[in-house]
Amino acid sequence: MKEFLVYTGLRLALFLGSFALVFGIWFAVSDEVPIVWAVVMAFIISGVGSYFLLSVPREAFARRVETRANAASARFDEMRTKEDADDATSSDQP
Numbered sequence: 001m002k003e004f005l006v007y008t009g010l011r012l013a014l015f016l017g018s019f020a021l022v023f024g025i026w027f028a029v030s031d032e033v034p035i036v037w038a039v040v041m042a043f044i045i046s047g048v049g050s051y052f053l054l055s056v057p058r059e060a061f062a063r064r065v066e067t068r069a070n071a072a073s074a075r076f077d078e079m080r081t082k083e084d085a086d087d088a089t090s091s092d093q094p
Contacts, residue, residue, distance in 0.1 A: 003061040
């Protein structure tokens with residue numbers, strides 16, 4: 001959960017920083033800033049930036065998800081094996 005919060009927080013901070021940068025530059029060049037286009041450009045910039053800048057937190061998050069998925073899969077297999085053994089035991093009785 002920690003990795004998710006760290007990565008999400010960094011993505012949000014990167015987006016807000018990108019938006020502030022785009023808005024500031026656009027406002028310096030012109031008096032009117034179309035908010036929709038500023039948001040779209042900020043999404044693009046933060047998306048590209050996160051690919052390069054946030055690779056370490058993203059990998060940590062992916063490892064955590066993979067670990068949890070493997071543990072859940074192992075528990076599921078264990079339960080299924082136990083259920084199969086219980087079924088085999090109950091079918092042996094007349």
